[in-house]
Amino acid sequence: MVERKETQLKPVELIPLWRDGRVIGVLAQIIFVILFFLAARWLLNNVATNIFSLGASQFICRDGSSNVRCAFDFMSTDAGFPISESVVPYVEQDSFWRAVGVAALNTIKVSFYGIILTTILGTFTGIARLSNNWLVNSLAKWYIDLMRNTPLLLQLFFIYFVVILALPQVNSAIQLFNLPIFVSQRGINFPDLVFMSSFPVWLAFVVLAIIQAQVLWFLLGRYEEQTGYASNRGRWVILSFLLIVGIGWYVAGANSQNEAILISQRANVRAYRDLPALIERRLAVNTMSDIPDRLRVGLLSQEAVNTAALKICAIQDSPSEVNFTAQLRQSGIPYQVVRRTARPEQALDVYAQGECEVFVASRTILAAERDLLEDSATHRIVGIRETPLRFSLPRLEGFNFVGGTKLTAEFTALLIGLVLFTAAFVAEIVRAGIMAVPKGQSEAARALGLSEGQRLRLVVMPQALRVIIPPMISQYLNLTKNSSLGLAVAFPDLYRIIQTAINQSGRAVQLIVIMAAIYLLFSLVISVILNWYNRQIALVER
Numbered sequence: 001m002v003e004r005k006e007t008q009l010k011p012v013e014l015i016p017l018w019r020d021g022r023v024i025g026v027l028a029q030i031i032f033v034i035l036f037f038l039a040a041r042w043l044l045n046n047v048a049t050n051i052f053s054l055g056a057s058q059f060i061c062r063d064g065s066s067n068v069r070c071a072f073d074f075m076s077t078d079a080g081f082p083i084s085e086s087v088v089p090y091v092e093q094d095s096f097w098r099a100v101g102v103a104a105l106n107t108i109k110v111s112f113y114g115i116i117l118t119t120i121l122g123t124f125t126g127i128a129r130l131s132n133n134w135l136v137n138s139l140a141k142w143y144i145d146l147m148r149n150t151p152l153l154l155q156l157f158f159i160y161f162v163v164i165l166a167l168p169q170v171n172s173a174i175q176l177f178n179l180p181i182f183v184s185q186r187g188i189n190f191p192d193l194v195f196m197s198s199f200p201v202w203l204a205f206v207v208l209a210i211i212q213a214q215v216l217w218f219l220l221g222r223y224e225e226q227t228g229y230a231s232n233r234g235r236w237v238i239l240s241f242l243l244i245v246g247i248g249w250y251v252a253g254a255n256s257q258n259e260a261i262l263i264s265q266r267a268n269v270r271a272y273r274d275l276p277a278l279i280e281r282r283l284a285v286n287t288m289s290d291i292p293d294r295l296r297v298g299l300l301s302q303e304a305v306n307t308a309a310l311k312i313c314a315i316q317d318s319p320s321e322v323n324f325t326a327q328l329r330q331s332g333i334p335y336q337v338v339r340r341t342a343r344p345e346q347a348l349d350v351y352a353q354g355e356c357e358v359f360v361a362s363r364t365i366l367a368a369e370r371d372l373l374e375d376s377a378t379h380r381i382v383g384i385r386e387t388p389l390r391f392s393l394p395r396l397e398g399f400n401f402v403g404g405t406k407l408t409a410e411f412t413a414l415l416i417g418l419v420l421f422t423a424a425f426v427a428e429i430v431r432a433g434i435m436a437v438p439k440g441q442s443e444a445a446r447a448l449g450l451s452e453g454q455r456l457r458l459v460v461m462p463q464a465l466r467v468i469i470p471p472m473i474s475q476y477l478n479l480t481k482n483s484s485l486g487l488a489v490a491f492p493d494l495y496r497i498i499q500t501a502i503n504q505s506g507r508a509v510q511l512i513v514i515m516a517a518i519y520l521l522f523s524l525v526i527s528v529i530l531n532w533y534n535r536q537i538a539l540v541e542r
Contacts, residue, residue: 047509050509058071058506058507058509058510059071060073060074061073062076071507071509071510072510074096074505074507074510075095075096075097075100075510076095076096076097077095077096078092078093078094078095079092079093079094079095079096079098079099079501079504080092080093080504081099081500081501081504083099083102083103083492083497084408084410084490084492085106085408085410085411085491085492086102086105086106086492087102087105087106087109088101088102088105090102096501096505099497099501100494100497100498100501100511100514100518102492102497103492103493103494103496103497103498104494104518106491106492106493106494106497107480107483107493107494107518107522108522109411110411110414110415110418110483110486110491110493111479111480111483111522113415114415114418114419114422114479114483115476115479115480117415117419117423118418118419118422118423118426118475118476118479119426119472121419121420121423121426121427122422122423122424122425122426122427122429122430122475123426123427123430125140125143125144125423125424125426125427125430126140126426126427126428126429126430126431126433126434127430127431127434127456128140129141129144129427129428129431130431130434130435140427143424144424144427144428146424147420147421147423147424148424148425148428152417152418152421152482152485153485153488155417155420155421156413156414156417156485156488156489157488157489159413159416159417160409160410160413160417160488160489163413164185164187164409164412164413165185165409167183167184167185168184168185169184169185170184170185170186170396170399170400170401171396171399172184173189173396173401180393180394180404182394182396182401185409186400186406186408186409187406187407187408187409187411187412188406188407188412189394189401189404189405189406190394190404190405190406190407191391191392191393191394191404191405192391192392192403192404192405193389193390193391193392194319194322194323194389194390194391194392195319195388195389196256196258196259196319196323196386196387196388196389196390197256197258197259197319197362197386198252198253198255198256198258198386198387198388199252199388199389201248201251201252201255201256201388202245202248202249202251202252202253202388202389203388204248205244205245205247205248205249205251205252206245206248208244208248209240209241209244209245209248210241212240212241212244213237213238213240213241216233216236216237216240217233217237220233220236220237221233249387249388252387252388253385253386253387253388254385256385256386257363257383258362258363258364258386259320259323259324259360259362259363259383259384259385259386260360260361260362260363260366260381260382260383260384261324261358261359261360261366261381261382261384262351262358262359262360262361262366262369262370262379262380262381262382263357263358263359263379263380263382264357264378264379264380265378265379265380266378267357269380269382270380270382271382271383272327272382272383272384272385275310275328275331275333276288276331276332276333278310279308279309279310279333279334282308283300283304283305283308285300288331288332288333289332291305291332291334292332305334306334306336308334309334309335309336310328310333310334310335310336310357310358311335311336311338311355311356311357311358312324312325312335312336312337312338312356312357312358312359312360313337313338313339313340313341313347313350313351313355313356313358313359313360314337314339314340314341314347314359314360314361315340315341315342315343315344315347315361315365316340316341316342318360318361319390320360320361320362320384321337321340321360322390322391322392322403323384323386323387323390324360324384325337326390326391326393327384327385337397337402338350338355338356339355339356340402344361344365344368344369345369345372347359347361347369348369348372348373352373360384363381363383366381367381392404392405394406408491409489410486410489410490410491410492411491413489413491414483414485414486414489414491414493417485418479418482418483421482422475422478422479422482425475425478426472426475429468429471429472429475430464430468432467432468433464433465433466433467433468434456434460434461434464436464436467437459437460437463437464441459441460441463442455442459442460444459445458445459445460462537465537466534466537466538469530469533469534469537470534472530473526473527473530473531473534476526476530477523477526477527480519480522480523480526481519481523487499494515494518494519495515498511498512498514498515
């Protein structure tokens with residue numbers, strides 16, 4: 001008989017509550033929530049006490065009474081201060097809301113271009129950091145070390161005061177590569193695209209061309225699959241696209257009759273083709289091509305040409321001026337814009353007083369303004385052809401450039417500083433992302449016969465993006481927030497305008513809340529966009 005031994009189980013010892021990890025975790029969370037609400041209550045009470053101590057003048061309503069609900073009513077009053085640079089029109093009589101909006105748009109502008117240029121420079125620098133070429137690798141390393149180990153504010157001061165302000169003055173601006181691009185102390189002036197009234201019609205043809213190109217690509221692909229013969233899809237698609245775009249360009253320009261000039265009938269100009277004859281009579285030359293030749297041999301002085309030049313008055317920033325002067329330059333007709341006014345009636349006054357002989361504007365404006373002239377019957381509206389797009393070229397007139405577009409010295413300094421500084425951090429992120437891709441992927445790409453460019457573009461970078469995107473979000477956010485350092489170079493960004501508005505209105509609390517909310521919105525938008533993109537490229541596990 002086997003004798004069984006009964007084993008007695010030892011009683012389980014209960015863990016005291018103060019030693020139970022689960023209980024401690026719950027208690028810690030409860031204590032944290034209580035402390036958080038107590039701290040928030042203290043902070044809000046402190047803010048409320050300080051706000052009320054500022055006095056009733058901080059909360060004046062439109063009816064003259066005082067109430068906390070009217071804390072932001074002052075934002076609808078006149079700002080009363082100028083803004084040196086704005087994306088949208090702004091005058092001192094605009095409200096504080098519009099001033100803050102202009103400041104936000106300026107910040108968006110520098111951040112948008114900064115993010116694009118930072119991505120390009122940072123990516124190339126990160127790739128160069130892994131180059132086998134000693135010079136390329138060393139230059140990338142020195143650039144990264146220099147940018148990462150010096151303060152951004154110091155870099156901005158150096159770029160603005162040492163580099164940009166050391167450039168020549170406007171009348172001695174540097175012309176780059178003999179192109180209409182001028183660099184001076186006031187910034188960079190370069191050509192700008194101007195959309196004419198016929199642009200929407202041409203844009204419709206462009207959209208049609210894109211659609212037909214996609215359809216043709218699909219049909220030719222089906223043809224290749226069915227027959228087995230190559231159809232040169234790329235060539236036919238490009239040719240068909242250009243053909244439709246060209247037809248649209250001609251149709252849009254030929255059917256547009258919006259642009260015109262107002263000129264006296266005494267000038268005997270019935271169409272644009274009569275303008276060269278007008279200048280030829282004044283200079284006593286046979287053709288317009290004789291003018292440069294006579295200037296070169298000294299038979300004609302520049303002063304005489306300037307005297308005989310066509311005198312033009314126009315509305316400021318008008319596409320009509322750009323369209324008309326572009327045709328004058330193509331025809332070799334000398335001209336001079338003697339006055340640019342803010343309103344059509346002002347330009348008409350200049351024309352009526354005889355300061356200019358041609359008033360250029362849209363046909364509807366000229367028809368309305370001509371009726372206001374005392375001798376309206378003696379003035380003729382002459383139609384001018386147009387194209388959907390025109391280039392506005394910068395020209396030095398007096399002490400400044402007119403035409404084209406401009407990057408101010410302050411914007412240029414801030415943009416360059418932000419890009420150079422942030423791109424150094426982005427380069428290290430790109431380098432780390434590339435190195436995170438297993439070496440076997442590169443070896444497999446080389447075994448398939450891919451070139452180094454194809455290996456990097458088709459194999460390495462798509463996989464590296466999964467590592468690069470998350471930390472890249474932080475750098476984009478840093479660039480956006482670092483734009484507040486534009487105060488150092490007098491760029492009117494959000495922080496600088498808010499500071500000016502505080503000095504102007506005396507409402508510090510409200511404006512700081514608005515500024516914090518706008519920066520928070522910027523951060524959330526950037527984070528949402530990049531997190532969405534990160535999810536699209538993330539590796540999906542089965």
